[in-house]
Amino acid sequence: MEETVGVRILLDLIGGVALLLWGLYMVQTGIVRAYGARIRRFLGRVLKNRYHAFAAGLGVTAILQSSTATSLMLTSFAAAGLVQLGPALAVMLGANVGTTLIVQLLSFDSSIISPLLLTTGVLAYKRGARTVVKDLGRVAIGLGLMLLSLHLLLDSLAPAEHVPVVRALFAAVTNEPLLTLLIGAVLAWASHSSVATVLLTMSLVSSHFLTPFAALALVLGANLGSAFNPLLEGMGSGNPAHRRMPVGNLINRLVGCLIFMPFLAPIVELLESFYQNPVRLVADFHTLFNLIMALLFILPLNLYARVLEKLLPEVKTTDDLTTPIYLDASVIETPSVALACAARETMRMGDIIDTMLQQSMTAILTNDRMLVGEISDKDNAVDRLNEAIKLYIVKVTHGSLDDVEGQRAMEILNLAINLEHIGDIIDMNLMELAGKKIRGQLEFSAEGAAELEEFHRIVRDNLKLAMTVFLSGDVKAARQLLEEKSRIRELEFAAAEKHMARLKVGRVESIETSALHIDILRDLKRIHSHICSAAYPALEAAGQLNRTRLKPPSIRIGKKKQFSMNMNGRIAKEEAGN
Template structure:
């Protein structure tokens, strides 16, 4: 009997976690980008930030997800520490709303949610309808899992062995707190742990005091995941937000642990239902901690800044190495510093481009994740270079310095675009290929490798053009545009021929093959912008329309590519 009850309990918890995962993933897919942009625009008012945290976490149903997003924003400087801490206080309160909702007997709604969710997911014509269908299925599974938990625990109420096991495990409040924290850390969800506690309390397997201790542990465990899985950086300052949230949870546990017995008696006087007891205490704990910390947040933030100073290390690729502020009064020196940092961006993009094709061809998921992490560094360096150059241009610049400033900004912007194409497009294609375990045909893989090699070589050539301004190399770079078009056309023709032959590998990877060629061609278009900049500076291309300038009678054409490059004829092709 005891073993069967434990197996049923584990199965019910697994179903609960899967339902919670479906709700979270559906919300993120439907509204994730909007939520990220909204969080990135939070104002400095701590009270407005607190309300934002409540709302966002009520939607996401995960304070861990909110904390991870905020940690990345705070690390990049998009959100100040005080409003970020206020959002986390609100996020902790936001998790109580779903617990309150699920604490009522809503098992009759589960079939309706499952039916409507499956219908929306299978029949929905719009992506957002499918995502909301996923949310409905997740909610239905969560409610169904709670019903199954109660049903599986009911026959075990008279089993002495099971009851004795739970009484021993949860008999000491401190031990129950630690168990709750461990379960929440393992499950990545305080909601799941609290709902499990509600089921155990309803079946009288845990005492009211033990139930409150488990809820305390769930709140403590929810602060561990953002700290462990947050921003991967050697800079201690990037851990201020998760550490601050953990301190809030620890202080709350220290305050409430000695008061669990009188708190349980007080809450039972308001509502004797053991299920509602855990839900009410979850609300009480988070509201009290929010009220306790919301006023002294500025002082708390200063304490965190002292404990975790901002230490910039050379090992962090997102930290600028050459943007020295002391040389802004000398524009030529400052622009040279910006150019060095931009070349460093180019080195990172170079490695991203090289690793991207390896990840695609070898189905290396770990390498694909590394490429995506490097894009974060490129984005931060781009922001730093942009602000640095703009600051330099506030002073008086001569014509050559102004032109060089535009060249630096142009290259930094193009490198950032290339990084985004690699991360958002190529790595997404790599993920699809890995998920489906697909393989290119031998000929198709060889064509992609050759196409990628030419693009990669031209990226390095563009860095040489930027550094030296060599016109011969710039002309060669733009001549490569014609070669890339011819290679893309030939590769597409060969791919279509393999499709006609019925090659299984080619049929399975057809869309991936074409999309990779398209994205590499887009990358090459950004690469060639460096060649245009050098030739514009030399007067061989008109700056406004990229036409060669007017020539005197009998004067030889300095740049004989006009008839071969549509961009030089005013067209918009790549």
């Protein structure tokens, strides 16, 4: 009987934790959807001073309710070279303190707030006319679910207090402080959240399943475990420099555990003399730990950053698509050489786009889920390279450039921007269509697939032609590239006509994939328009580009009058003949 009760309590515990994690996820995604871009811009502005960065990390994490999310965002900034290591580490110190604010807020009795948040959130999500209102409704639902999960955990654990088997199990697991710390670390790593682990610890200590000593050991483990997720996320990069920030944060957590573990027993005795409520004891210890570690590391942060830079030097590898290879900072003072480096990096960016374009059609025609994920990763690499090229060009233009160099700098920027737009179209549009086709298990007709493949082949061929024009400035090739725009329009019109003919005869495959077929043609045509933009600089430099394709109004009026006169003359002749 006791074993059955123990199993049921364990299942209730797992369900409560799952609900807590889901609520935390809803809050985080709701905030990111509503204000993610503003948060990233805000971080980009304040990451100049370590104290400002500390405050920013505290505030952003209190909003996102996840130091892991803040860490992943900062890791991407640091990898792209958008933020120095010292301020990034300061943000993480603030983020670790920010998580304690969430725990402090949720440690108070909030049984009345939960249903209010759930009701308000559902109404905002279902009835909200604006996207931001819906996202904030999602946040309110997430907060309500988190509070509800805490009450469910307390209610499900209350009967278990008198079950010897359950109490013996918890006592055995948390008897050794080092083992307890490791359990807390694993829980925080698995859940991607120290907040969830600390809240679970508060529920267990409130139900007398944990002693205060074991609870504080779990809190230390939770702080340690949450530092592993950003580090493991960045292990795929071949550049050790990309791991500086997560390694620095992990060392901070490790040092904290080494400092606090030997003195855990006297700390418990001291805190118990102030607190009768074990929940408050756990919440305040979590805050105390992170504040002390922030104070300990914030002053020597610049020295700490230099040590990490020596231990994890910058290594550029061709395998890492996100890392620029040719942007040599040492030649920035020589604009002609620096622009050649930027042009080579842009050509490399074009090679990645060509691979994405090739894989996109394979993914669409073969329903390959793996390729969809690979293309998304390549688009992230293209975005990183685009940012790196723009920052590099900005540094080059700080010096004095002649007209030719200034024009070349603008050509490089324009091509990089257009390539980045092509990557977005492939990732956000074509791969979205591929996902719809995969989910619906749809297939194109043989004729339809052949039309798409031919259209796609021409677009890829013209991408290679565009890169040739960019590299050589060949006017003949540039004219040929612009002439291809008319050919693409004609091919799109012809393909649409053939598709409509197949619909008229009732081809099942064509009916099922009609919207997909038309949308893919449209997106490939948009990609081709971005490709053709590479022809304009060469033609403009050669004086072979009109300012506008429209004819002057006087000419059009003259044509209209001439047409009217000709028609009147024909009518007069016909009447005379009659």
